Amino acid sequence: MPRGELRTLNLPIADELAGRSGIRPRVRPDECAKYAIADEVPKLVFSPRTASEAAKTISLLAHEGASIVIRGAGTKQSRPPAPVGVDAVLDTARCMGVMEYEPADLTVTVAAGTPLADLQAALRLRRQFLPVDPPFAAEATIGGLLSARSAGALRQHYGSPRDQVLGMRVCLSDGSVAFTGAKVVKSVAGYDIAKLFVGAYGTLGFIAEVTLKVAPLPAEQLTVLATIARVEDACACASSIASSALFPMATALLDAGSGSLVRTLVPSGAPAWMLAVRCGGSPAGVRAIADGVTRLFRTAGAQAIEMLDVDRHASAWSDIAELAGGSAHPSQRWLVCKIACLPTEVASICTAAGALPAAAHVVAHPTAGVVFVHIDARDEHPRRAALELERSCSGPHRTVEYLAAPLELCRELRQPLPSGAPLLLARRVKAALDPSGTFDPGRLAGGI
């Protein structure tokens, strides 16, 4: 099924929606234009404040046969495939705020439209944080980053965003509001359905609220950085750090082009791979980790080893996160591909990216086995380069996903279907949770 196949939506429904749920949807094309998904202007936009308001509207729209695209800050809406039409957009902007927070329990419950930046600010006051560092950190909403399973380099120590999710309140297309999981750090009471919503890109239902596990902010952080000429050596070095007892917070690998875009760093000498390791802990602990990392850097033959102090450190990691997601590049220029592979395969994927028939940049989380390849879309053959990349990355357990593309490419590209993907089960799950096919049908690979 093509994504977002336009259904027949009769617009007088807006009055009925207003009467039933108390929120008046926007239907004027000029108002709706702001919420366009890949240039497709929705016919109707609604902005619920609560789960129950959302549920009422969802059920009515589903009953009318409309499809619904959920939109947080809109930072992931350039992910292929582009929709061929959008009936309704659920805008999560008004569904926001920290609902429950008890620092000593390390749990927080937030409405899904809450910007990550707001949540982090609230947690910082109690010296805690949500240990995720996705791209678009300034705009992204909690619901959006979970739906897109958007992980940064902090995943090395803290796991990916799915690992922080404890419970969720979701609105389904049958109009029900269900809670899944729990609000405590551990629970095996019934199925952990919240996990399904992480990475579902809004195709199963609307995440209205989510309970997350938070972490104490390390008392101190610093970053050790070095350049290494050969990517194989850089990856081997990253691996030796990950296999050591040092337990740094994060590791990122950048090619020379990406490295030169990290603002606080002055490129030194010949172009080379850059390896950055983020350390956190108590004042004495963090020095010990950094010393250990430095020793392993030396063993790997790294040059220009440098330690970043607090200020440069923070801005460097924010740049690295944005580079991985493609958001630090001038907009609409890059086709952003994410490749998941074994950590030992990262070097060869990086090399393959360098040999593509189009200019490309690479940022990787080498210890997690994730490589982001940015293909210059102004190049003559971005699509050919993408297919070439797909081909060179194919292999057991490896996956390729397109995270973002300029509009024309978005219309042409299909998400590659991972070989051996459990499509049958995935289809059945979609049919069980969203039997009316209301939530952004066709958005995921395999037409789900």
Added chain:
Amino acid sequence: MKAGLFERLVGVVGSDHATMRAGDLANYQYDGSADRATPRAVVMPASTAEVAAVVRACVECDCPFVARGAGTGLSGGAVPEGGAVVISMARMCNILEIDPDNRLAVVEPGVVNAHITNAVKHLGLQFVPDPSSQAVCTIGGNIAENSGGLHCLAYGVTSHHVLGCEIVTPQGDIAWLGGKTADAPGYDLLGVFIGSEGTLGIATKVVVKLTPVRQATRTLLAVYDDLAAASLTVSEIVAAGIIPAALEMMDRLSVQAIEEFVHAGFPTDAAAVLIIEVEGLPESALEAAVAVRDLCARCGAREVREARDTAERERIWLGRKSAFGAMGRLSKSYYVADGVIPRTKLPEVLAAVERIGAEYDLRIANVFHAGDGNLHPLIAFDDRKEGDYDKTVAAAADILRHCVKAGGSISGEHGIGIEKRDCMTLQYGDADLRLMANLKAAFNPAALCNPAKIFPTKRTCGESGRLQAAVPQAADARLVSEPAF
């Protein structure tokens, strides 16, 4: 049994690995919980293909089936209610691959939890989840129950340490959920499979993450004359930004039981004892230990001592891990509840547990994962005493009510199974349960794969209704006899 099913099963696994003999079947009526049921047959497949063929045969004969690991489950997950065919994982116990460079291992589901760490220790690696039963329980069971352990405060539970599973679906198809790499696009079916108590399929291969062993470990024992002061310490440590690797609590009754059993060196006159373990590089472990010591003292600990060497450390942990076994000595039988609460609610909920014990006139010992707020009230009862079991179940239900009221959960790591299925309505409403039922139907439409577990029946929570097995139990039949851990 449907005509011909047993012959088909024998055809798949061979006659040495399938049985219908009453004496054999009696060994599979149990797990670590109180419910019993007799299976129709027991089969022991040796490969994924055999598991798939067994499942297909069962499906074609419309016969329920259930996977079984070591049978240490504490909620009846592996109990073959309704005469299900038991598919034992005992022969699928090989470690297939160890990949230190990618810090992962591929294992069969019948591999015993501790065997993974034993096999990779020489590489400086470990498999982190460490349930107290780790010397016998299997990785398949761990996945089904999303098991926790003594060190999940800092490292998380099973789901944080599993990258992928090959499963045989309830229809008998083979599928991979996740794999060796992160973030497979599409729905996180692995995430929902873990913790599904064997109702969504049978895991036949598991890719586990391996984690480097920390350089320094410091184990402290804090002794209290007041239970509430010990509870307060737990929240204060976490609020101070320290996440110990383990933070366990034992109250007076459990300390006394343990001391009688293994002599771990715990003071038997204390109201509560905390075991606090901090890890890291030597510098940070030392700093954390100093900070913890200070917090314990400030919260009113009578004494804080640190294990001086590995032997002393191991003795402390042996004491903790023997708690359930020790309770088995103290009374004829005991019942483990498994509620979770926000850790800041420990003082009030522990007080409620004490009240409930008095109200029902039952002895309740608390030995639990305090850092996670995961209570394990052990309720002592005498099975030969008329009505004692019923009273116990009612008391456990009251405890769970308090946990839910405090914002918690009715199970932290033992699962719902048979034992707590009628308590699900304490925590979940109709819409929540319907969502779960829909999800189950997507995987397991014929409901033959471990049927009847998790979902409420017509009874209410706390109403006793223990399943009884038809075949009389042989005295030595329990797979889990005196736990040696």
